[in-house]
Amino acid sequence: EDQVTQSPEALRLQEGESSSLNCSYTVSGLRGLFWYRQDPGKGPEFLFTLYSAGEEKEKERLKATLTKKESFLHITAPKPEDSATYLCAVQAPGGSQGNLIFGKGTKLSVKP
Amino acid sequence: GAGVSQTPSNKVTEKGKYVELRCDPISGHTALYWYRQSLGQGPEFLIYFQGTGAADDSGLPNDRFFAVRPEGSVSTLKIQRTERGDSAVYLCASSRPGDTQYFGPGTRLTVL
Numbered sequence: 063e064d065q066v067t068q069s070p071e072a073l074r075l076q077e078g079e080s081s082s083l084n085c086s087y088t089v090s091g092l093r094g095l096f097w098y099r100q101d102p103g104k105g106p107e108f109l110f111t112l113y114s115a116g117e118e119k120e121k122e123r124l125k126a127t128l129t130k131k132e133s134f135l136h137i138t139a140p141k142p143e144d145s146a147t148y149l150c151a152v153q154a155p156g157g158s159q160g161n162l163i164f165g166k167g168t169k170l171s172v173k174p
Numbered sequence: 175g176a177g178v179s180q181t182p183s184n185k186v187t188e189k190g191k192y193v194e195l196r197c198d199p200i201s202g203h204t205a206l207y208w209y210r211q212s213l214g215q216g217p218e219f220l221i222y223f224q225g226t227g228a229a230d231d232s233g234l235p236n237d238r239f240f241a242v243r244p245e246g247s248v249s250t251l252k253i254q255r256t257e258r259g260d261s262a263v264y265l266c267a268s269s270r271p272g273d274t275q276y277f278g279p280g281t282r283l284t285v286l
Contacts, residue, residue, distance in 0.1 A: 066216075096274070096275075098277075103279075104279055104280070105178070105265055105267075105277035105278050105279045105280050106217065106265070106277045107277070108274050108275070108276060108277075111274060149216055149217075151216070151217075161219050161222070161230060161232075161233075162207075162209075162217075162219060162275065163219070164216030164217050164218070165216050166214065166215055166216050167216055
């Protein structure tokens with residue numbers, strides 16, 4: 063069964079304290095791995111798509127990396143406005159284009 | 175341009191009642207998806223439309239749930255004989271075929 067596991071469930075950082083969020087997946091033949099940010103009461107906001115092991119993408123203080131078994135979302139010198147829940151999702155072959163499988167998310171809190 | 179819009183933003187109903195949730199996708203996006211998100215969980219896939227037809231409805235939990243997209247644009251998710259367990263945030267997303275999914279703000283459904 064295709065699965066996505068995110069860790070930690072919650073992470074508290076001081077402003078400027080860099081860290082990483084983990085997304086491990088078990089799926090045969092990954093078609094894409096997606097990172098979204100979700101603020102309370104809002105829908106997920108797209109951040110990155112990664113397709114193959116070794117791929118990296120960056121946006122401001124965020125960098126996403128991908129291996130054959132997991133992805134990391136690195137947050138460098140975070141600010142309070144980076145506080146949100148970060149969701150990871152995978153798209154597997156055989157499923158329809160709609161069948162994104164999400165993890166439960168990591169809730170990040172950044173204190174000033 | 176305008177993003178995905180969903181109405182209503184909140185819906186409170188009584189057990190056993192019928193509800194309709196509406197999604198207006200991004201203009202030009204032929205693919206439309208419905209997900210359900212319970213508290214503390216990631217979004218769970220329900221159904222995917224390509225144009226007017228449901229390409230994958232494998233995520234619908236039972237026959238009380240039905241969705242339509244008659245003109246290939248706006249979609250309506252319909253829930254009959256609502257149960258307390260149906261309480262969740264219902265998210266809609268749209269995309270170009272095979273491209274990134276962009277989410278709306280969601281409809282929070284509460285069944286009393």
